[in-house]
Amino acid sequence: MAGEAEAKAASTEEQRYAQVALKLPLRREFTYRVPAGMPAQVGCRVRVPFRGRVLPGVVTELNTSCEVAAEKLRDLEKVLDGDQLMPEAVLQLAKRMAQDYGCSLGEALDATLPAATKRSAARRIPHVELNIPIEIARQTIEELEEKAQPRARVLRRLLEFGAPMPIMQLRQQTGTSDSPWKTLVKQGMLKRLSVLEKSEPLVPDAAEAAERHNLNEEQSKAVDRVGEFLDAKEHRVFLLHGVTGSGKTEVYLRILEKVREMGRSGIVLVPEISLTPQTVGRFASRFPDVAVLHSGLTEAERGRQWRRLQRGEAKIAIGARSALFAPLENVGLIVLDEEQETSFKQESTPRYHAREMAIARGEIEGACVVLGSATPTLESYGRAKRGVYEMLSLHSRAGLGTLPRVLVEDLRSEGKDSRVGGMIFSRTLRQMMEERLSTRDQIILFLNRRGYSPVLICPACGEVKKCRRCAISMTWHARRSRLICHYCCEEERRPELCGHCEHERMHELGSGTERVETAVKQLFPTAIVARMDADTMAERGAHERVLSAFRKRHIDVLIGTQMIAKGLDFPDVTLVGVISADTGLFFPDFRAAERSFQLLYQVAGRAGRAGKPGTVVIQTLCPDNYAVQAAAALDYESFVQQELQFRRLTGYPPYSRLVRILCESRREPEAKNAAAKIRQGMPSNADFEVLGPAPAALSKIKDRYRVHLLLKCRTPDSFRAAMKHLAAIEDRSNRNLRVVLDVDPTSLL
Ligand code: ADP
Ligand code: ZN
Numbered sequence: 001m002a003g004e005a006e007a008k009a010a011s012t013e014e015q016r017y018a019q020v021a022l023k024l025p026l027r028r029e030f031t032y033r034v035p036a037g038m039p040a041q042v043g044c045r046v047r048v049p050f051r052g053r054v055l056p057g058v059v060t061e062l063n064t065s066c067e068v069a070a071e072k073l074r075d076l077e078k079v080l081d082g083d084q085l086m087p088e089a090v091l092q093l094a095k096r097m098a099q100d101y102g103c104s105l106g107e108a109l110d111a112t113l114p115a116a117t118k119r120s121a122a123r124r125i126p127h128v129e130l131n132i133p134i135e136i137a138r139q140t141i142e143e144l145e146e147k148a149q150p151r152a153r154v155l156r157r158l159l160e161f162g163a164p165m166p167i168m169q170l171r172q173q174t175g176t177s178d179s180p181w182k183t184l185v186k187q188g189m190l191k192r193l194s195v196l197e198k199s200e201p202l203v204p205d206a207a208e209a210a211e212r213h214n215l216n217e218e219q220s221k222a223v224d225r226v227g228e229f230l231d232a233k234e235h236r237v238f239l240l241h242g243v244t245g246s247g248k249t250e251v252y253l254r255i256l257e258k259v260r261e262m263g264r265s266g267i268v269l270v271p272e273i274s275l276t277p278q279t280v281g282r283f284a285s286r287f288p289d290v291a292v293l294h295s296g297l298t299e300a301e302r303g304r305q306w307r308r309l310q311r312g313e314a315k316i317a318i319g320a321r322s323a324l325f326a327p328l329e330n331v332g333l334i335v336l337d338e339e340q341e342t343s344f345k346q347e348s349t350p351r352y353h354a355r356e357m358a359i360a361r362g363e364i365e366g367a368c369v370v371l372g373s374a375t376p377t378l379e380s381y382g383r384a385k386r387g388v389y390e391m392l393s394l395h396s397r398a399g400l401g402t403l404p405r406v407l408v409e410d411l412r413s414e415g416k417d418s419r420v421g422g423m424i425f426s427r428t429l430r431q432m433m434e435e436r437l438s439t440r441d442q443i444i445l446f447l448n449r450r451g452y453s454p455v456l457i458c459p460a461c462g463e464v465k466k467c468r469r470c471a472i473s474m475t476w477h478a479r480r481s482r483l484i485c486h487y488c489c490e491e492e493r494r495p496e497l498c499g500h501c502e503h504e505r506m507h508e509l510g511s512g513t514e515r516v517e518t519a520v521k522q523l524f525p526t527a528i529v530a531r532m533d534a535d536t537m538a539e540r541g542a543h544e545r546v547l548s549a550f551r552k553r554h555i556d557v558l559i560g561t562q563m564i565a566k567g568l569d570f571p572d573v574t575l576v577g578v579i580s581a582d583t584g585l586f587f588p589d590f591r592a593a594e595r596s597f598q599l600l601y602q603v604a605g606r607a608g609r610a611g612k613p614g615t616v617v618i619q620t621l622c623p624d625n626y627a628v629q630a631a632a633a634l635d636y637e638s639f640v641q642q643e644l645q646f647r648r649l650t651g652y653p654p655y656s657r658l659v660r661i662l663c664e665s666r667r668e669p670e671a672k673n674a675a676a677k678i679r680q681g682m683p684s685n686a687d688f689e690v691l692g693p694a695p696a697a698l699s700k701i702k703d704r705y706r707v708h709l710l711l712k713c714r715t716p717d718s719f720r721a722a723m724k725h726l727a728a729i730e731d732r733s734n735r736n737l738r739v740v741l742d743v744d745p746t747s748l749l
Pocket of ligand 2: 468
């Protein structure tokens with residue numbers, strides 16, 4: 001009798017087995033028994049026991065049979081947020097990511113979830129604050145400066161911050177580990193406290209309620225063409241190639257209108273830096289159901305936005321890279337604005353490229369994908385030319401704007417006198433600045449290098465001040481009176497004497513934005529000058545604050561790095577000066593010319609946005625360089641034609657897909673040997689070329705030697721073969737050696 005009852009119970013509730021993906025670098029899933037009554041479903045998050053620990057994971061499959069021996073099986077411990085399943089499309093997307101970027105499914109799935117959903121309730125965030133009077137803190141910093149730099153840095157940052165500071169942020173901004181602040185707490189100089197997380201939504205700027213313009217002919221053509229594929233519910237990738245100010249955003253808005261009319265949803269990806277209230281405002285004013293996702297939000301707010309999407313309260317997701325995984329059903333359109341931006345590539349595992357993953361999601365969902373840019377990457381442009389994508393072009397500026405006049409200033413012909421102390425302004429640029437300032441027009445000065453000067457050199461023996469931990473020169477930051485390594489954030493005092501020959505004064509070679517700022521203030525003492533770079537924009541909200549002041553014309557001259565190059569729209573800017581076009585031109589990276597061209601072209605696009613005509617002055621020592629010339633002529637085609645020739649000859653993208661394998665170790669031979677070993681097993685054929693092993697251009701960072709291999713896969717088949725071969729690569733990492741597999745790398749340095 002008992003046996004019968006049991007059998008009956010078993011048949012009404014058949015035993016189920018779950019395949020669970022865990023966030024571990026192990027490329028397989030694990031089987032668990034689902035206890036009776038537990039509401040586990042495919043796509044839900046669970047907690048499971050694993051080798052003596054308890055780990056979160058995602059259920060990727062449910063079965064009623066299982067091949068694992070019963071005594072080895074363990075039960076799922078708990079279902080987490082069971083009502084919130086991951087959309088099927090996102091699950092599939094994660095599988096694609098794992099395959100293409102060589103990570104485990106668990107790692108890929110983890111990347112698709114915002115941190116907040118991984119936690120349960122509102123969090124208390126650990127902070128530290130000063131526990132001693134400011135004067136004593138200052139003294140202590142002085143004392144610690146020599147022997148305990150990281151602690152000095154932590155104290156200094158806390159002083160500057162002037163309030164309790166989240167420990168995470170403190171660590172990031174000072175490049176320190178846990179030990180300095182912990183020691184300071186032990187010494188009684190700091191106090192720990194925990195602060196309840198506040199939510200700060202990104203409020204769209206009401207003033208940016210975008211006017212609904214009548215489309216011009218090219219814009220309508222683009223909108224209609226995408227519309228055809230939406231009607232047919234067919235997947236298609238479009239490259240919207242439009243000059244700066246051509247009204248690409250208006251095109252996205254119109255296509256989105258159609259998508260919403262059809263009852264479908266949309267995703268808009270923009271670079272983090274362009275995700276301003278201005279941008280969000282343009283979308284939010286047209287659509288009531290926009291959710292904004294970006295890293296500047298607190299985790300709680302991010303979680304709230306996520307749940308709005310999940311519950312269907314919001315149907316349009318705008319955000320940076322990870323908005324790609326928005327939990328939306330029935331996606332009709334994915335837009336990727338400024339598709340050339342390198343921030344679309346994630347630089348930690350999983351190292352996916354949002355562009356490629358957007359296209360993959362489009363395929364899975366049967367959605368249209370629109371990649372927009374004034375300067376598309378050669379990868380995208382190449383594919384559009386081959387008909388893999390469809391090209392949509394906007395040739396002229398929409399509305400009032402006209403393209404600016406561009407002058408190339410050959411710095412070689414400037415007198416030697418003006419070069420002393422680092423050439424900053426040519427006579428032409430100086431004179432034009434004077435004119436603009438007298439008529440109260442605004443000026444943007446661009447130099448893609450922060451700090452005062454990138455090199456400190458001894459004029460007697462030529463010794464350059466290098467970072468102790470990295471094979472790189474340290475940048476002199478005059479305002480903070482510090483030498484800083486831009487790779488590991490190590491800081492030092494400026495040496496009184498040359499470390500090699502003891503000459504008395506080191507010389508500042510070259511200029512960064514800080515030096516430009518000083519020079520402008522010297523030349524034009526009455527001008528209001530602001531600088532925008534990673535140094536001045538570290539605090540939250542600073543970026544918006546300066547831009548808004550500039551827009552209100554409180555500022556005459558805005559100086560900045562690439563931060564100011566993109567997407568900003570200022571009607572009263574009539575002069576853009578590029579202090580040096582040459583800073584990135586000769587980087588040892590095959591994309592050096594492309595990056596330089598893109599930046600110069602984008603910066604030039606900042607002038608003459610509204611009715612007033614604009615002028616751009618590009619200063620250079622290489623006026624004959626094709627990237628400089630094409631940017632000056634605002635001629636994308638001519639640049640691309642020359643660059644494509646070079647890429648074809650060398651077999652770089654778009655003529656291949658790249659995979660980089662980077663081996664890092666504190667011991668140089670170990671890095672070399674690891675790379676050599678990986679190289680040995682590599683298959684070789686005509687479609688597949690291996691370069692290296694060779695020391696990376698940045699051959700040592702943070703005391704780790706860096707040796708890399710570069711694979712050029714010329715066909716999809718050879719790419720798949722390579723990835724299969726490399727499947728176990730990250731497992732080679734150990735305590736002393738880090739092996740990084742980077743597919744579609746955006747930097748080869
Ligand atoms: P892009 O994104 O291509 O750089 P934007 O979408 O920012 O260009 O548009 C540039 C400016 O032109 C904006 O101020 C926008 O409002 C305006 N604009 C866009 N389309 C039209 C149009 N059809 N007629 C008039 N003005 C337009
Ligand atoms: Zn360093």
